[in-house]
Amino acid sequence: MANGIKDKVAIIGMGCSRFGERWDASPEDLMVEAYGEAMADAGIAPEQIGAAWFSTHMDDIGTGRGGTPMGIALRLPNIGVTRVENFCAGGSEAIRGAVYAVASGACDIALALGVEKLKDTGYGGLPMGSVGTYIPQWYPNAVAPANFAQLASAYQRKHRLDRDLLKRAIAHVSVKSHANGALNPKAHLRKPVTEEQVLAAPIVAEPLGLFDCCGVSDGAAAVIVTTPDIARGLGKKDLITFKALQVCTSNGWEMHSNEWDGSYVHTARIAAKRAYEEAGIRNPRQEISLTEVHDCFSITELVTMEDLFLSEEGSAVRDVLDGVYDADGRVPCQADGGLKCFGHPVGASGIRMLYEIYLQLSGRAGERQLPAPSLGLIHNLGGQPSQNVCSVSIVGLHRA
Amino acid sequence: MIGIVGYGGYVPRLRLSRQAVVQANLWYAPQFARRKGHRAMANWDEDSITMAVAAARDCLGPDDEKRRAIRSVHLASDTLPFAERLNAGVVCEALTLDEDVEARDVTGTPRAALTCLGDAVARVRAFGGDAVVLAADNRKTRAASSQELDFGDGAAAIRIGTEDVIAAFLGKGTVSVDFVDHFRLAGEDIDYHWEERWVRDEGIAKLVPRAVAAALGESGVAAEEVTRFIFPSTFARMAEQVAETCGIRPDAVVDVLENEIGETGAAHGLLLLAQTLENARPGEVIVIAQFGAGAEAVVLRVTEAVSRFRPRIGVSGWIARGVEETNYTKFLSFKGQLRLERGMRGEQDKKTALSTAYRHRKAILGLVGGRCEVTGKVYFPPSRLSIDGGGTVKDTQKPYKLAERRGRVLSWSAEQLSFHMSPPHHYGQIDFDGGGRILMEFSDIAPGDVEVGTEVEMVFRIKDFDERRGFLRYFWKATPVRGVASAPASQSGSE
Numbered sequence: 001m002a003n004g005i006k007d008k009v010a011i012i013g014m015g016c017s018r019f020g021e022r023w024d025a026s027p028e029d030l031m032v033e034a035y036g037e038a039m040a041d042a043g044i045a046p047e048q049i050g051a052a053w054f055s056t057h058m059d060d061i062g063t064g065r066g067g068t069p070m071g072i073a074l075r076l077p078n079i080g081v082t083r084v085e086n087f088c089a090g091g092s093e094a095i096r097g098a099v100y101a102v103a104s105g106a107c108d109i110a111l112a113l114g115v116e117k118l119k120d121t122g123y124g125g126l127p128m129g130s131v132g133t134y135i136p137q138w139y140p141n142a143v144a145p146a147n148f149a150q151l152a153s154a155y156q157r158k159h160r161l162d163r164d165l166l167k168r169a170i171a172h173v174s175v176k177s178h179a180n181g182a183l184n185p186k187a188h189l190r191k192p193v194t195e196e197q198v199l200a201a202p203i204v205a206e207p208l209g210l211f212d213c214c215g216v217s218d219g220a221a222a223v224i225v226t227t228p229d230i231a232r233g234l235g236k237k238d239l240i241t242f243k244a245l246q247v248c249t250s251n252g253w254e255m256h257s258n259e260w261d262g263s264y265v266h267t268a269r270i271a272a273k274r275a276y277e278e279a280g281i282r283n284p285r286q287e288i289s290l291t292e293v294h295d296c297f298s299i300t301e302l303v304t305m306e307d308l309f310l311s312e313e314g315s316a317v318r319d320v321l322d323g324v325y326d327a328d329g330r331v332p333c334q335a336d337g338g339l340k341c342f343g344h345p346v347g348a349s350g351i352r353m354l355y356e357i358y359l360q361l362s363g364r365a366g367e368r369q370l371p372a373p374s375l376g377l378i379h380n381l382g383g384q385p386s387q388n389v390c391s392v393s394i395v396g397l398h399r400a
Numbered sequence: 401m402i403g404i405v406g407y408g409g410y411v412p413r414l415r416l417s418r419q420a421v422v423q424a425n426l427w428y429a430p431q432f433a434r435r436k437g438h439r440a441m442a443n444w445d446e447d448s449i450t451m452a453v454a455a456a457r458d459c460l461g462p463d464d465e466k467r468r469a470i471r472s473v474h475l476a477s478d479t480l481p482f483a484e485r486l487n488a489g490v491v492c493e494a495l496t497l498d499e500d501v502e503a504r505d506v507t508g509t510p511r512a513a514l515t516c517l518g519d520a521v522a523r524v525r526a527f528g529g530d531a532v533v534l535a536a537d538n539r540k541t542r543a544a545s546s547q548e549l550d551f552g553d554g555a556a557a558i559r560i561g562t563e564d565v566i567a568a569f570l571g572k573g574t575v576s577v578d579f580v581d582h583f584r585l586a587g588e589d590i591d592y593h594w595e596e597r598w599v600r601d602e603g604i605a606k607l608v609p610r611a612v613a614a615a616l617g618e619s620g621v622a623a624e625e626v627t628r629f630i631f632p633s634t635f636a637r638m639a640e641q642v643a644e645t646c647g648i649r650p651d652a653v654v655d656v657l658e659n660e661i662g663e664t665g666a667a668h669g670l671l672l673l674a675q676t677l678e679n680a681r682p683g684e685v686i687v688i689a690q691f692g693a694g695a696e697a698v699v700l701r702v703t704e705a706v707s708r709f710r711p712r713i714g715v716s717g718w719i720a721r722g723v724e725e726t727n728y729t730k731f732l733s734f735k736g737q738l739r740l741e742r743g744m745r746g747e748q749d750k751k752t753a754l755s756t757a758y759r760h761r762k763a764i765l766g767l768v769g770g771r772c773e774v775t776g777k778v779y780f781p782p783s784r785l786s787i788d789g790g791g792t793v794k795d796t797q798k799p800y801k802l803a804e805r806r807g808r809v810l811s812w813s814a815e816q817l818s819f820h821m822s823p824p825h826h827y828g829q830i831d832f833d834g835g836g837r838i839l840m841e842f843s844d845i846a847p848g849d850v851e852v853g854t855e856v857e858m859v860f861r862i863k864d865f866d867e868r869r870g871f872l873r874y875f876w877k878a879t880p881v882r883g884v885a886s887a888p889a890s891q892s893g894s895e
Contacts, residue, residue, distance in 0.1 A: 122744055123744055123745070125817055128745065128748050133752075133753030133755075133756040134756045134760060134781075136750075136864070137752065137756065137757060137760065137764050137873055137875065138763070138764055138781070138838075138840075138863070138875045139839065140827035140839060140840060140841045141748070141818050141819075141820075141825070141841075142818070142827060142839070143745075143817045143818045145813075145815055145817055146813040146815035146817070146818075146825070146827065147813075149815070150811035150812060150828060150829065151811070152813075153811045153812050153813060153828070153851070153852050154810060154811040156852075157851075157852035157853065202816075203816065204815060204816060204817055205813045205814065205815035205816070205817065206813050206814045206815070206824070206847075208813075251787065251791075252783075252787060253787050255829075255837055255839065256779050256783070256787045256837070257777055257837070258831050258835055258836070258837055262811035262829055263811075386829065386839060
C-alpha cells in the first residue's frame with residue numbers, strides 16, 4: 001500500500017514572471033524571469049539541480065516539442081529535461097514529475113517550469129489545437145468557452161435554477177477575482193469590475209459573457225523542490241511541503257455512458273477525494289485555508305467548489321453569493337486573481353497557482369496577504385468537463 | 401407488377417423570400433420587382449449529397465429491413481459536389497446500405513432523374529431486389545438573375561420494386577437530341593442560359609410532346625386517360641401548353657410549387673411526383689416528363705396499395721416546415737457567393753486523413769456506434785474496450801446504428817467565438833434513446849430552439865469543407881424534432 005507523498009518533499013524556491021500581454025517578451029525571456037526569481041529564492045547554483053520538468057502546451061510557437069527549449073533558454077547543465085503536456089493541467093503535471101523524482105531519491109533537487117506565449121499565436125482566445133486525424137471528422141469544432149458553458153446549462157437544469165440567478169452567481173465569481181487581481185502586481189488584469197459590468201458583457205458562449213472568461217496571457221512560473229532534510233541543510237526554515245499530489249484522467253465514462261449528468265467534473269471529485277485522503281484531511285471546508293482553482297470560466301470555479309466538497313452539492317450558488325470564497329470569506333479562492341485575472345498561460349498555470357499558495361503560506365503575499373493560512377489547495381483542470389485531466393494538490397506548512 | 405413501392409422528398413427548412421432578394425437588387429434589376437413567394441434555400445451545410453440522403457430517409461423510413469432489400473442506388477443531380485468520388489457511394493454509407501449495392505451518379509441534364517427511373521426499372525426487372533432513385537440539386541446562380549428567383553434547392557426519392565407496388569410503371573419515352581438551352585462547362589459554377597422564347601418554342605414545345613407521345617404509346621394509354629401531368633418548368637403556364645399539345649386534360653396539370661419552393665432542377669420532377677403520390681387515388685394515370693438534351697417521359701398507374709404507404713414526412717410535410725429567410729446576404733454567403741470575414745479561426749486547416757476516414761467510415765458516415773453485448777452500453781465512437789469491468793471487457797461491441805434514433809440534449813451552448821457559417825455555433829451533448837452519447841453540432845437551429853431536454857433527431861450534413869484541397873467531409877448533426885408549422889412561418893433566424 002502506497003503511503004503517499006505527504007511531507008516527503010519541500011519547496012525551496014519559486015518564481016513567476018509578470019503575466020499579461022507580454023509583447024515585449026519571448027518565451028525565453030519569460031522562462032528566464034521565472035527561473036531567475038526561483039533560483040534566487042532557493043539560493044542554489046544551477047549545478048545543484050538534478051532534473052527538470054518542462055510544461056508547455058502550444059507546440060507551434062517555439063516553446064513546445066521536447067525539453068530543448070527549456071534546456072537551452074536556461075542553459076541548464078545538460079540535465080534531463082522532460083517536456084510534459086496535459087492540457088491546462090500541464091503545470092501541475094510538471095510539479096508532480098519533479099516532486100516524485102525527489103521523493104524517489106533519484107535526485108536531490110528538481111526543477112519544474114511552465115511557460116506559454118499565447119499572444120504570439122495571434123488569437124483573442126485560445127487557439128484551436130490539433131487533435132489528430134479522427135476526432136475532427138465527427139467532433140464539433142468546439143472552443144473552450146462553449147465546452148465549459150455546457151456545465152452551466154446542465155447545472156442550471158439539474159438544480160432547477162433561474163438563469164438570472166446563476167448568471168449573478170458566476171458574475172460574483174468574476175467580480176471577486178477582479179478585486180483580488182487588482183492587488184496583484186504580477187496579474188494580467190488589474191481593474192476591479194462591478195456585477196453590472198459583468199452581467200452586461202457580450203455573450204461569448206451562452207450563458208458565459210466576456211467577463212466569465214479568463215485572460216489569455218503570456219507567462220512563466222517555476223518551482224524548485226527537494227527533501228525537507230536537504231532544505232534544512234540549505235538553511236531553509238518554516239518549510240512548505242507537499243501533502244498530496246493527485247491527478248485523475250478521464251477514462252471516457254463521462255461520454256461513454258449515459259450516467260454523468262454534465263453538471264460537474266467527475267475527475268475533480270475523484271482527485272479531491274484521493275488528495276484529502278493522501279493529506280489526511282477530513283473536513284476540507286474547515287481545514288483548507290485557501291484555494292487556487294482552475295477558473296478558466298466563472299462557471300468552472302462555481303461547480304469546482306462542489307467538486308472539492310467545499311460547498312455541498314447544489315449550494316455553491318448560495319455560498320458564492322454569500323462571499324464564502326471572497327478574500328475575506330471562510331475559504332478564500334483565487335487570492336491572486338486566479339486564471340481570470342492573473343492570467344492563463346496554459347503550461348504555466350498549475351505552477352502559478354502553487355506560487356500564490358507558497359507566497360501566502362510564507363507570509364509574502366504583500367497587499368493581498370491572508371491572515372495566517374496553513375494549508376492550501378491547488379486545483380488544475382485540463383481538457384473539458386466531459387473529457388479531462390484534473391489535478392488536486394495540497395501544500396502546507398511543515399509541522400514535523 | 402413493377403413500379404414505385406415508396407417515395408419521399410426533402411425541402412430544406414429555409415425559404416428565401418423573393419421580395420427580400422428583389423429589394424436587395426432593385427437598384428440593379430428592377431424588372432423583378434413583382435416577384436412573390438419563396439424559394440427553398442439549402443443551409444450552408446447542405447448539398448446534393450446531404451439532401452439526397454434526407455430524401456432517401458424520408459422514403460425508406462427508419463426500418464433497417466427495408467434497406468436490406470435495396471440492390472441499387474441511382475443518384476441524379478447536376479450539382480454533385482464531387483466530379484470524381486462516387487457521390488452515390490457517400491449516400492450508400494450514410495444509409496448504411498450493404499456494400500454489394502450498385503451505386504451510380506447520373507448527371508448532365510435536368511432529366512437525369514427520369515433516366516435513372518428507367519434504369520432502375522430495368523435493373524429490378526433483370527436482377528430483382530429493389531432500387532432507389534434519388535434526385536437532388538443545389539444550384540448556384542448569378543446574383544440578380546431570374547434563375548436566382550426561379551430556382552429552389554431540394555431532393556426526392558423513389559423506390560422501385562415488385563412488392564406492394566403503389567404506382568405501376570407502364571412505359572417511358574425518350575428523345576435525345578443536342579438541343580442546348582443552357583450549359584455549364586466542367587469546373588464552372590453557374591449555368592449560361594439562352595433566350596427564353598427560343599427554348600420554350602423550339603425546344604420544350606416540340607421535344608417534350610414527342611417523349612410524352614412515345615411514353616403513352618409504349619404504355620398503351622390514351623392521353624385523355626392521364627389524370628396527373630407533371631412537367632416542371634420555370635416558364636409560366638408551360639406545363640399547360642405541353643399538356644394541350646399532348647392531348648392531356650388541362651385539369652390534370654400538377655402545380656409546380658413555384659410559390660412555395662421554386663424549381664429544384666434534376667430533383668423537381670420526382671419531387672412533384674412524390675407530392676402527387678401523397679394524395680393520388682387508385683387507378684389514376686400519372687405522366688411525368690422532363691426536358692433537357694431532349695426530353696423523357698414516364699407513365700405510371702396508381703394502384704390500391706397507394707394508401708398503404710406514407711413517407712416519413714413527405715414533400716407536403718417538408719413544405720409546411722419552412723421558415724422564412726429574409727436575409728439575402730445569408731443566402732449569398734451560404735451559396736459561396738459572398739465571402740464574409742472569417743477571422744483567424746476561419747483559417748483552421750481542415751485536411752482529412754483519407755485512411756482514417758476510410759477506417760472509420762461506418763461510424764462517421766453511417767453514425768454506427770457499438771453496443772457492448774455484455775453490458776448493453778452503447779458507445780460512440782465504438783471502441784475495443786468497454787467502460788464497465790475496468791477495461792477488461794474486450795471486443796464485445798457490435799455495430800449499433802444511431803442515425804434513426806432520437807435523443808435528448810444533456811448540455812449545450814451556442815458560441816460566437818469560432819468561425820461558423822451561421823453563428824452562433826451550437827453544439828452539445830446528446831443522449832440517445834436506448835443509450836449512447838455524442839457531443840455534436842446542431843443544425844437548422846436558431847437561438848432559443850434548444851435547451852436541456854430538447855428532443856432531437858439526426859440529420860446528415862457537411863461537417864467541414866477543406867478549401868485548400870477541395871474536399872468535403874460529412875457527419876451527422878442534431879436538430880430539434882419538429883412538428884409541421886404553417887408555411888412559411890414568418891420567423892427569420894440564424895440557421
